[in-house]
Amino acid sequence: MDAHYRPEIIEPEAQQHWEEKQIFRAVEDPAKPKYYCLSMFPYPSGKLHMGHVRNYTIGDVLARYHRMKGFNVLQPMGWDAFGLPAENAAIANDVAPAGWTYANIDYMRGQLKRLGLAIDWSRELATCKPDYYRWEQWLFTRLFEKGLIYKKMATVNWDPVDCTVLANEQVIDGRGWRSGALVEKRDIPMYFMRITAYAEELLSELDHLPGWPERVKTMQRNWIGKSFGVEIHFPLSPSPAGARGEGGEGEAEPVLKVFTTRADTLFGVTYVAIAAEHPLAQQAADGNPELTAFINECKQGSVAEADLATMEKKGMDTGLKVYHPFTNEAVPVFVANYVLMGYGEGAVMAVPAHDERDFAFAKKYGLPIKPVIKPEDGDLAQPLAEAYVEHGVLFDSGDFSGRTSAEAIEAMALVLKNLKLGGKRTTFRLRDWGISRQRYWGCPIPIVHCPTCGDVPVPDDQLPVVLPEDVKIDVGSPIKKMPSFYQCACPKCGGPAERETDTMDTFVESSWYYARYACPDNASAMLDERANHWLPVDQYIGGIEHAILHLLYARFFHKLMRDVGLVKSNEPFANLLTQGMVIADTYFREAGDGKKQWINPADVEIRDGVAVLKADAQPVRVGGTEKMSKSKNNGVDPQALIDQYGADTARLFMMFAAPPEQSLEWSDAGVEGANRFLRRLWKAVHEHVEAGISEAYSGGDLPTTAKDFRRQLHQTIAKVTDDIERRKQFNTAIAAIMELMNALAKLEASDAASRAVKQEALEAVVLMLSPIVPHICRTLIKALKPGARMVGSPWPAADEAALARDEIEFMLQVNGKLRGKLRVPADAAREAIEAAALASPELQKFMEGKPAKKVVVVPGRLVNVVV
């Protein structure tokens, strides 16, 4: 074998071999347990970044490990190919989004192959291809017919200068990113998926996902936000004395509905707040120019929840009154900018004494603050300095005074129900999923608008509705100006009609791709029996940033597909590994018009503590440290690293840098060390092979040094196995192997038995490293064992007998402080250990002759004496 490690030779050789022999092609095989290992597919933004390398190496390690453990492994790859950046790039570079996307896919596929991933490339898919999205359109028509997709008005960000809808990302400080115009809220019709119909199941099934991280399940639970509360109706006109609730059936009087989880505070209501778009607000604004102006002001700004939550809370009295359902007192109605139409009832009851936000609002507008809840064991100091938001005991609440919050909620709900003014209700924070996008580069929504038949889904035999790819992009979607696309005949009546020109949210494509990988070649059905063979995904790996939206939508889609008979399982992903983000510094310069131009960290260097652009040596401004992304241009391309050191070094370095779940601030400090380790490994195998290979040790007497080393070897095998399989923490597995190699280098014995142990160790090390650094290991295993193949070799097993030890070292503590150590026979009894510890000079010294009050013996670990 070559005396030098040459990744530039062995890596292409290995990759060519894997590709030619189709080593990683997955074929359904009922004889073997299956293992479907899936990493989240990339958006083809142009180049890979370090986050991709991390994600796909983690997946590859797990896929290759399970292959060695005897599983039939499927690891596919594809492209989340529709999306906004393609349109932006198209405008910037005057190219079509399709061409830009396909070119990026070709380049990035080459980069992925250069990483040596054990992927079945025959299953590759791209979501922008009609043979993929036609099935999404097909399912859309099924769901539309089932009533699971419906149309309603929804609020979007509107750029009044460019006359386009903006993504939240494109609204910067309330202005359109390109035009700089103040963004407005505008209501437009959109299609919605009824995810709320599955809210209960999406919530309860989380309890049956033991393979998911607790934090992700917590985030999803909070997002779904099931809450038990009370719906309360505030009548719009006062009740004639005693008449409330005695109206006949069907004579529902006009009311303002609110929902609250704190019905116990009902007697503390001093106003109600409604959204600017609420019909009552519109009604009150008629002939009230001041209120009209305020309502218009509320319509400014973005629709993003983060913006709404942080903006200044403003309101205005409408002059309207509603009437308290119990006391019949008049309650003023305010329009408030923090209340959203389309979320709940678009109205909330306000109790300043017991809600922080209402308290601040009441102070600002001089509204009364009326406390009605006090702590069980005391009184409130009045006037209140801040809202008292805890549960407690009611007072000044009519017949309900003296009851606890919990009792009062039950009792009030019952009374409200009898009055036909509300009652108990369970609500979800989760809202239906608006899937319409007014963009070009997405999957066309398969609906035809007919003046006589209404919204007609496109029939199966007319699918797919193909998105034209040869287009020119400027402001707005080109298919909206393309009669050849939208003019059509109504599928029902044959009359002239127009095609829907909105496309679908790209989250729709990524909600079912994992299933399509099972049968990407099926031209006559969305999924077939192969989907049930492979699903659910055994291990899903992707960034923590997808903890809520993507993962919730994919779970929802799985249930939709189950309920139309496409899959049998309830959940798509049995085990989830949420990779921490690779983050990097962001740098920018402000152009004359105040817009930020983001500069890649690779083009920046720090001189005398100042960040400057390498090209002109002039300073740049430092932004935050954020996840690598195209929009902030802080993605670090792994290509230079791979070109210089090879794929194995890049993979090893990434896995050694930090545990997978932890976020990682990018730095290439330490790459040298990873490469150095691989060179040392190569050298160690080379020297051993030059001295003559032997059979691996399989029994017989060993010198003490070899026996001790062999114990460490098998401890390492046990640890590495546990680290990869259970803990999914690769940095400690690598560290353990490094320690073993350091010990091997110090093992000087050259007798036959010791050499057999060295052979055993090197074979085991090479096999244990092969999921992480497959190229070098493929060459090394061939050198160690002529005729051996890396792919197909079994994972090393720890030899229990080798793990046995004669003595154990105990830590000795006095009052919890380490004072000494003690070696005792491994089979020593507790009493003997305690006696030996108390007799030791170290403990004697620190006990200073005082008697032991207590002796704690932790088996196999330590003795702590309390004096």
Next chain:
RNA sequence: GCCCGGAUGGUGAAAUCGGUAGACACAAGGGACUUAAAAUCCCUCGGCCUUUGGCCAUGCGGGUUCGAUUCCCGCUCCGGGCACCA
């Protein structure tokens, strides 16, 4: 603002179920080899002190415990998500 995480030497990190804080690396310093450099190998490497020993130390302030990086309470700062970035 709300929800979810994180913080340990100069740096990345380790300590897996409450039991030796800093494994394994990087950087730095010293040395060997070399005409020289690179590469390689060896040594030192949390802070302080009265240095064969001791004290302090895991973002900050409290608490529980024989014992806390680990559990609880209250903060600070950083990262992610907030429904049209993906």
